[in-house]
Amino acid sequence: MLGLNKKDTSLFLIVVGMTMFAPFILNPFPETSQLAQFNAGYPDLMQRFVIFGIFAIGFNLLFGLTGYLSFGHAAFLGVGSYAGVWMMKLLTMDVIPAIFMSMVVAGLFSILVGYVSLRRSGIYFSILTLAFAQMSFSLAYSVLTPITNGETGLQLALDDPRILGVSQVDGSIPPASIFGIAMRDSWDLTLGGWSFTFNAGYYLCAVIMILAFYVSVRIFRSPFGLMLKAVKSNQQRMNYTGLNSKPYTFAAFVISGMYAGLAGGLMVAMDPLAGAERMQWTASGEVVLMTILGGAGTLFGPVLGAGFIKYFENIFSKINDNILYQWFSGLPESVADALVFVIHPFIGKGWHLTLGIVFMLVVIFLPGGIMEGLRRISAFVKKRFSSSPSSNGAVPSAKAAE
Amino acid sequence: MEILKVEGVNKSFGGLKALNEVNLSIEEGNVHAIIGPNGAGKSTLLNCFVGKLTPDTGSVTFMGKNLIGIKPHEINQAGVSRVFQTPEIFSDLSILDNVIIPTLASNDGSFSFNAWNGVQKRGEILDKAESILEDIGLAEKKDVLAASLSRGDKRRLELAMCLVQDPKLVLLDEPTAGMSRADTNNTIDLLKRIGERGITKIVIEHDMHVVFSLANKVSVLAQGTVIAEGKPEDIKGDPRVQEAYLGGAHI
Amino acid sequence: MSDFGKTISRRSLLKTGAATGLVLATPTIFTSQSWAQSAFLNDPAKSGKLVLGFNVPQTGPYADEGADELRAYMLAVEHLNGEGDGGMLNTFSSKALQGTGILGNKVQYVTGDTQTKSDAARASAKSMIEKDGAIMITGGSSSGVAVAVQALCQEAGVIFMAGLTHSNDTTGKDKRANGFRHFFNSYMSGAALAPVLKNAYGDDRKAYHLTADYNWGYTTEEAIKSATEDMGWETVETVKTPLAATDFSAYITPVLQSDADVLVLNHYGGNMVNSLTNAVQFGLRDRIVNGKNFEIVVPLYSRLMAKGAGANVKGIFGSTNWHWSLSDEGSKAFVKSFGTKYGFPPSQAAHTTYVQTLLYADAVERAKSFNPCAVVEALEDYEFDGLGNGKTLYRGADHQCFKDVLVVRGKENPSSEFDLLEIVEITPVGQVTYDPNHPQFAGGALGTCNPGA
């Protein structure tokens, strides 16, 4: 279907299903239950899941396929964001020009950075990309303040021109929208104790992520994608096989930069503010972590990794002692106190600690990331429940890695 | 007809002269062996053919085309393929992918942005790749990771990767190094079969058994200079060669 | 409520236009959030719960300040719900709050981590609004974050009660109708400090500014520069220092070579600690230039940060919003309940966030509605007393509080680890008041309040 083989088609359908039904999947607990704290089905976080999913998919096209570890990809996301906000300030609150411009500007910037950085490989490449991103961040934070609004971040104002739209409606900035549907419009569905929110902005992001995912599958399976894998596998052999690895990596770099720009454009379409911190090295590091955590080089792993980290950041950081006491309200006070005492360092302000521990555990025990974990589980289940003994376990299959 | 011409090639590393006024002429269709003791400059010479090294002076021309200063991938596109001393393959890709890549390279050129349609849509490429795997007897393992092959199989795979490109000239750097006698014989057979395709080959070898089973011309390299050249049986008896191998070389 | 009827119906119409098509096509169990009968977002009467969002830095360099803010918030919630000793409720000039929650609703809260990053702060605030149904967001420990979250609350339609934010922009060019600031600002620091500096150091001084290279630094430099120049000082040089700088030696040594006799450190947080420590290390305070003792000034002091600089703060002037050693009844009551609960005195960040929470609750009580537009009206041009800074006005024109400002100096002989600053002067409010159109606050507009529905 759609030019994909059977296995990819089913993966694609799973992804479509997951994104379309995300409001249900992410809100498994009734509103009133204590576990509702773990629900993630609210618009902002759902949008973040798919936007960072796009960012990670794009990063994976570079890192997962070619093995070139860019430590400065957040710069493209940041530059894309600025371009998007400027479009909304100058042109219109319709998000299409903003998103389009984000991709274009990020693409152009990645042509510049890629052209220079790809002259080196290995850690030298990583440091070059890091250097570009840190320079972008530092300058955006300080001397470029007229363009970027520095520390605060570039935001909309009531007196923006918006030549194809309106500057303000009744003293308010008009909402970002697409064909008149505001990104922040939501519809609620209440079923018993459950409440599900369907947000216009989320569905726009979700559709774009599905497209982005589809494009990435096509690239993975194309001759171009095969060449990128060859870059990672053995660049020397590649050159002696009559292939010029430079334009391949360069093209992958620019495509992946445009994915980052797309993610940046969507971020400002959902929430029209572009802060300089999204270009800092920690932000670049975050997408590296997402990709590796999910499973670099796999089709869907990076999306899972992105979801995992964003879930931690947004859900764990909001758990406080008060909530813990509510959970343990059924227990004797001394037991509850003891439990809260033990858990306290890992929640709320301790979410970084928990995240650090999880990173270490995943890397130590699951070298292939979350996808490896899933594969092991499914292998275990198959082994456990299949009637015929496994026959092909010993032969490492190339397809297994995807 | 002369396919590769080497004239007055010199190459030094620091103070060490690795190649000294090397002249060589390879006839089309020949299997030309370059032999010589360790450190004679055989691999250095080969590296000068494929663009890995640039000679200090001298010229290398392939079918009338200058090869000096040309990038490795361009040399390959011109029709020169190389098999390395330790197999250079795409270890973490499947065997089939390992052959598809060179097939695509000779079909689509050194760069082509086919990022949309899957490899599966390219029937002619797949057929060609699979048929070469048939030839070398790796067809059943085509979905296996290349890294899991035995050393001998890896070398055969690498050879297949070169042959599938229908090169005009193949450079073989010690194709049987480190192989058992049986594997060596298999490889010789394979190379002989390929010989039937009429591809010109340059073989660097230590193993005289291999040289004499395959080559129809031999050049002897010692201390960076060609000291003898001729038919295998002539070379066998040449005193200079004996001297280079047994006495003169700095062992 | 009727005052806002017009705006609301107008909004509803706009929304309806966009949403009708979809709503008609969906089953009746769907209710549109944007045009339900509820006239404003997250109405506690609808959801049955009253949630406030406390959005403070819990990770990153300002985590300790964030932690102190959180303590103050929890204390405020206790007092609003009638627990504890009532704190400033007893001294507050408005008696609308009775310790029975707000409008009879028990106050609940959620907490989040701003990470001192605009993006993270907005994400956290959004989750409070979207997921937890927060009706008001408050907190923050930097101006960038405050401005970003304020803009978000304006767009979303909830009230934002800013925490520690000192940049002029928060109630200047980036002001918003839904946002309110109790904390003082750069201009006020300058206006309060200048006369004290003139008394202490004379009116013939040459000042050298080191300024953190971001928005807050710029406004503070401008404010201090213009205030000191007005009284006769000369500004020799202003140098921007990178936010990421940890070692300021390269910026301090040129001071040695200028003929400046005063160094103004427009730095906050870790930057302030390091630049001040470095300046003292380089012996600036032992120098005599132009026949005068070399002096250092830190426009914005914070006790938590002063602690990081240790003995280096001794004798150095600065300004602060509030200090626990104030002896008015409100401050005493707050220090007592905070100190009793936590064992140490509150910081100025804790004070401003506590007061903001009370002010919000009080405004709701007086307006008898949670509707943000009603709250805005209740807060605008509201005058109150008893919350620690004397008589205070929440000016309607820019949503900035006008109150006394403290000029403090690092104490020579502290009696405890909290006793680092001494109050030199309580600058009366009249001296720090400015026109809403003052050039340092020019540009931007409040716009109209947004009830989010």
Added chain:
Amino acid sequence: MVGLMDAIFLQILNGLDKGSAYALIALGLTLIFGTLGVVNFAHGALFMLGAFCAVTLNGILSLSYTTIDPSRTDFLGKPLKVQTPYVEAWFGPEIGATIIQWSVPLSILFAIPIMVAVGLIMERGLIKHFYKRPHADQILVTFGLAIVLQEIIKYFFGANPIPTPAPPAFAGSFDFGAWLGFAPGSIIYPYWRLVYFAFAIGIIGVVFAFLRYTTFGMVVRAGMADRETVGFLGINIDRRFTIMFAIAAVVAGLAGVMYAPINSPNYHMGMDFLVLSFVVVVVGGMGSLAGAVLAGFLLGILESFASMAQVVALLPGINQIIIYLVAIIVLLTRPRGLMGRKGVMED
């Protein structure tokens, strides 16, 4: 009023000082990378742990007992609790106070065993399992470790900087101006910073001498060049590498101890230095010890020059980006950094 030469002289001093910290951290990073082939993102955390060794010893020495002084009151109006450090009670107030004031130099002795232990536990417990893993995995796991370490420190010490002053004997500044015959006071430099520079030079010298003149060091250097060959000789190179890891940890830790008085330690100081140190290592050339030291001082000095008002006036923002700009220029003109070897970390 004073000449440009003085300004340049001062900035060179500043640069050397800043460069000392870069060089020490980069030296340890390179040792670990060169010997173990591991990219250690937790190295900044080791520097931070060193600084907190100084903080901790200061805290231990300041452990106090409480007496109540009814004549004074605390902030709640209750009788003031007066804290008196035990050391002051035991040794008398003056000697006791002096001991506390000298806590930073004393911390050197305190930090060495701790950093050795941390290094050994880290290498044996975690890093050794990552020798054969891709660099990306090493980065991820050490990054996770760095986060965990700094969060633990934050949990116990808070997020605010903690003042850790140098002994009063080192307060004040040395007057280079008077010494060199210029106007007194024109060029002054704090004693402690001079001590830091001398200390860094000393440590670097010791490490180099150790590698050059001991058998142990020679084996390690040989191992850095070609691990397999050394392994063939029947030498247990792994154990030596473990020891090298501990040494690198000690170098980073001592750099942190001595840095504490210069800037009050806080829990994220390691991360602040980490990225810069990586840039330093790469500019120096991966795997080259001398390169790391050279690049550390070079970048320190360039950074100081770039902060001069005259330079910033010419190129706004240059002080923010100088290190990265230099890194780009160096890497484009010298593909393997200033002194890098071929083939290291290029795949």
